[in-house]
Amino acid sequence: MSESGAGAAAPMSREGIEHALDGLREDRERILAALLAVDDHHGYRLLTGARLAGETWHRWTEAQERLELLWRLFDEYSRTLETAEALNARLGRRPHHDCLMELTRLLSGPSVELPGEIPLAKRTLLGPARERLTLDETVTLMADAYDKAAGVIAAADAAWSALFVPLEEAEESWRETARLVQALEDVRHVELDRLGRELSALGRLVRTDPLSLIREGQADTGRLDRVREGLDALRAELANVARVRDEYAAHAARLEEAITRVEAAERDARDARATALLKIAGAALPEPPQTGAGLRHRLAALDALRESCRWTELAERAGELERAADEALEQAWAALRLSTGLLDRRGELRGRLGAYRAKAARLGFAEDEMLTRLYGEARELLWTAPCDLRRATAAVADYQRAIKACESETRRA
Structure with missing residues (x-):
């Protein structure tokens, strides 16, 4: 100018x-x-x-x-x-x-x-x-x-304020996890090394170029969050390894108890199946599982891992065995329920038949020939071994319908 x-x-x-x-x-x-x-x-x-x-x-x-x-x-x-x-x-x-x-x-x-x-x-x-x-x-x-x-x-200050805290938390988490690895002696975890490299790269980026991590006016902590989540999961895994190592005797005792429960449940399921096959005609019941011996073999194999200080593998195998025992127990209970369910069904039909007979007597039909015949047929089916549940169910239903028919005729008269 x-x-x-x-x-x-x-x-x-x-x-x-x-x-x-x-x-x-x-x-x-x-x-x-x-x-x-x-x-x-x-x-x-x-x-x-x-x-x-x-x-x-x-x-x-x-x-x-x-x-x-x-x-x-x-x-x-x-x-x-x-x-x-x-x-x-x-x-x-x-x-x-x-x-x-x-x-x-x-x-x-x-x-x-x-x-x-x-x-x-x-x-x-x-x-x-x-x-x-x-x-x-x-x-x-x-x-x-x-x-x-x-x-x-202001943008750089806001970016650092938003990123420094999660970065420092992630770095402290990595150090805690590394101390766990060191305490487990021979354990070396590849995932910890990978997370450490990723964290180092992020640390350099946060400290030297925070504005590159700004997205739509907000600090993008996505990568840091993923590293922290990975470290949390790894630290929990390693803590479990340390716990299994330090409390192996108690842990093995709990596994022993779980396997004993499985064996008992499988015996009950086999006994219930044998009873159901004897007392229920045409019962299509699969053979209950017999996993107890295999579970005990796996439990014995854990001792070898303990003796060789293979702690990570020991924790993995112990966890797998615990889950397998829980699953085997559920399967044994399911087999038991399947067999006892048939016997329970027979008992239910017996109870219903008795209730219907009492009703017939209350209505004054105790001497009715048709009802007496239908009751006798149903009772014969239910108290004969093996019991044909399909026919017995139909016979009880016929008896019930006959009582209702007699009751209706009495009301009309």
Whole structure:
């Protein structure tokens, strides 16, 4: 911008000059306070002290250039204001017109020299080598530089605030897990090494380039969360290995008890099946499982793993054996329920038949020949071994329907 036209403007009044100076002093104090606040900001100190890389390095480099420009503009702005204050202090009761014109130029004209020369391509033959701005234009330029630089500082600070805590928690989790591995002596876990490499890479990224982990204005902790979840699972697995190692005798005793329960349940299931086959005609009952011997063989194999200090494999095999024992117990109980269910069904039919006979007697049909015959047929089927449940069920139903029919006829009569 050139200074042409400034002399043609009407000078400001003395009162106008005083009012303008008061406003400019307030602006200068606010701008200085904002600049000092940036220097004291936690994010600014982190950025100036960190070895940055990637996107964060690029954006911080641009922000530093803006901050440097901001301070230089502030110095020029302050220098112009100080010049105006000094000139105003020298004015007498009747200031000279030229002094008022100079103050007017300083306060409202292009009086602030912009740092840096105008590029040659943008100059004219008689044009200035440097560009000048008004005080208001300088404030606008400083505000733009401040907003952009402060935005980078705030974004980096927010990113670090969101990422440092989960990073440090993940690193502490890795150290705890590594101590567990070390305590288990010969145990070496490939997954721990993989998670450690991933965590190291994430640590470098968080500390040197946090802005690369910002997605839609929020810190993306997805990778860190996955590492922490993996470490939690691994630590739980290793803690179980240590527990099995330290409490093996008690654990083996519990497995022994579980296998004993399986064997007892399988014996009960076999006995119930034999009884059902004897007492229920055509009972299609599969042979109950016999897993007790196999489970005991697997229990004995755990001792060899213990003697060779193969703790991880021992914990895995012990867990598998525990699950196998639980599953075998459920299968034995299912087989038992299947066999006893047939006998229970026969007992239910016997009970229903007795209840229907009592009802017939209560209604006065105890001597009815048809009902007596139907009752006898049903009772014969239910008390004959093996019992034909299908025919017995039909006979009880026939007896029930016959009672209802007799009852209906009595009511109509």
